[in-house]
Amino acid sequence: MSGVLGIAGYVLREAAARKFILAFLLGVTGVLVTLSLSLRIEVVDGALAASRLFGEVMDTNILAVDVALRPIFMAAAAIVFYGGILFGIVSCSDFAPSLLSPGRIEHLLALPLRRWHILAGTFLGVMTLAVCAALYGSLGLVLIFGVKTGYWTVGPIISALLACVSFAAVYAVMLTTATVIRSAALCAALGGLTMVAGIIAGYRAKIAPFIEEGLSRELFKAVTLLLPRLSSLAQASMDLAASAPLGVQSLSMLLAGVLVFGLGMLAVGFWWFEGRDY
Amino acid sequence: MPAIEVIGLRKTYRRAFRRQGHEALRGVDLSVPQGSAFGLIGPNGAGKTTFIKSILGIVQPSEGAVKVLGGSPEDPRIRARIGYLPERLHLPGSWSSPAFLATVARLKGLTPDKAANLRLLERVGLADALGRRIGGYSKGMRQRLGLAAALLGNPELLILDEPTDGIDPIGRVEVRRILQEEVQRGTTLFLNSHLLAETERVCDRIAILAEGKVLREGRLEELSRGGSRWVVRFAPGADAGALASAGFTAAGSEGVYHVEASDAAGLNAALDKARTAGALLVELKRDGQDLEAVLASAMGVAA
Secondary structure (H helix, E strand, O other), X not given: OHHHHHHHHHHHHHHHOOHHHHHHHHHHHHHHHHHHHHEEEEEEOOEEXXXXXXXXXXXXOOEEHHHHHHHHHHHHHHHHHHHHHHHHHHHOOOHHHHHOOOXXXXXHHOOOOOHHHHHHHHHHHHHHHHHHHHHHHHHHHHHHHHHHHOOOOOHHHHHHHHHHXXXXXXXXXXXXXXXXXXXXXXXXXXXXXXXXXXXXXXXXXXXXXXXXXXXXXXXXXXXXXXXOOHHHHHHHHHHHHOOOOOOOOOHHHHHHHHHHHHHHHHHHHHHHHHOOOO | OXXXXXXXXXXXXXXXXXXXXXXXXXXXXXEEOOOOEEEEEOOOOOOHHHHHHHHHOOOOOOEEEEEEOOEOOOOHHHHOOEEEEOOOOOOOOOOEHHHHHXXXXXXXXXXXXXXXXXXXXXXXXXXXXXOOEHHHOOHHHHHHHHHHHHHOOOOOEEEEEOOOOOOOHXXXXXXXXXXXXXXXXXXXXXXXXXXXXXXXXXXXXEEEEEOOEEEEEEEHHHHHOOOOEXXXXXXXXXXXXXXXXXXXXXXXXXXXXXXXXXXXXXXXXXHHHHHHOOOOEEEEEEOOOOHHHHHHHHHOOOO
């Protein structure tokens, strides 16, 4: 286990040196600070009485705080979900290819580590990064609105964690790709493809009738059956963030599907990596 | 127990959609005694790096058995006792050398010891570059850092692939000194270097690898020995005729002769005859070959 943690630490140290990721963290901090300084909300008896953004009065109806904040949290959850996964795909695409690069992988493989430690450590490192970034943004948002309105909810935090679960499935594809072909561009491309396919898979029941009946429709159904339903998870994440009733039938089944897909992809990657020469 | 024992090692790199692969190693048998300084030499494409990767478990052999320090190279407990410097070590450019060394030490399962790491960096000549990022290091400095990483934890077996590549002549002397210190400490050194003079100075045993096979292997002096022939140089003015009758044959250069003597008594008898004839001895050495000539003769190429 120490080998896995060691590699995860290696990845995190690499991440800390990336200007791209530091800029992202600064950007998130900037948004949170700007929001906390520019937004003034007055709450009377649990209802939103008046709001000012950059000193300008916002024209809003008098609503209960939780109802008023619902669209904000939903929008934030959507941004965190899709934006976070997209950013993760771009910013984490070269971690594994870099670790597997000639001159580095030989050195790592000669250390007292099992081969799977290297992949598991890379996965753990990237996921730690994703969870920390998601928690940082969502916790900041909850704190700002909690302090300003007195309405406290863990919805946005759970929603951010759901985004991380979805990213885990996408990153499993990227990591497995890196073990086969050591290319950051290809990892990012396949990560993006998985995300798009995952969005389509979420709407498979609605899309299927538009495809010609017969082999092509069955093929579409079969392929999308195996994919993680990312858009459904995104919808669930937005509902959770807004403390609204869940639109999806079973969140646990959705999560199990994503988990099975991610673990399956990782298993392929681990198997391939075990038998590969460097 | 040998430090490295390889029997019938074969490695064929196969490519997708191709029936025939590239055979990098074709049945290598090699035994590296513990505590020796072993040099692996051979031309480009001989299979040296594949051989090194095979004994570290980085490349999986197609056939044959590999034992390192009495166990399998796949076993992390065995690898914990090995220090390895790859041919082209890729280092994280944004890190400092102490941070890199601390990470490698952690991955090796060593107890964190900042002071020991700093001493090691000092030993390889990086004391003045501790605060700098590795990205700003020269090739030689990176190589020194790689050597420091290999030396972490006082390994029993050091496997170094071109350790002096990119290091300046003074630096090479320092690296050689470090390697000799390690051998004196009892570490087994397995060195792959295209610098034959370097190998000759550091190693006591040599193997010549070409086209995936070991052509020759043995102690350096055995491989380079030219049999019972000696090279003798006399001061100018020596009587060539008297020397010829004493068994000396002119070697071409002025005052340089060859003499055959199977033992010390025979050699001294011949020298006594030469001195009696008025020849003054200036230099005497066994007529041996340097490593370049040994490699060339093993390869069947004129040196």
